[in-house]
Amino acid sequence: MTMQELEAVLGKAQEFAEADEYKAFYRAAMVAATIANVNRKRGARAVRPEDFIGRPPWEKAKQKERRPVDWAAVMEEAQAKGIKIPSV
Numbered sequence: 835m836t837m838q839e840l841e842a843v844l845g846k847a848q849e850f851a852e853a854d855e856y857k858a859f860y861r862a863a864m865v866a867a868t869i870a871n872v873n874r875k876r877g878a879r880a881v882r883p884e885d886f887i888g889r890p891p892w893e894k895a896k897q898k899e900r901r902p903v904d905w906a907a908v909m910e911e912a913q914a915k916g917i918k919i920p921s922v
Contacts, residue, residue, distance in 0.1 A: 852891040863887045 835843075863883035870881040909919060 849892070856887070856890050859887045 860883055863886040866886050867881045867883045874881070912919060
């Protein structure tokens with residue numbers, strides 16, 4: 835097994851461990867959300883389990899993968915391809 839393969843396997847193992855941990859916390863957060871919702875005032879927003887523990891780690895990882903769009907580069911590439919950009 836190469837180092838890259840080992841790192842990939844260990845990375846997946848860590849993801850599975852984080853998912854299991856999140857699921858355990860989610861159960862407790864579900865109980866807390868239920869208690870909070872039973873005792874909330876009329877018209878108040880319902881509480882969700884995510885309000886107590888945040889978003890799942892796999893969704894946070896997806897968010898990190900997104901990078902901001904470099905609009906200047908997009909505009910240059912469009913102009914290089916002959917696409918006319920309307921002026922604002």
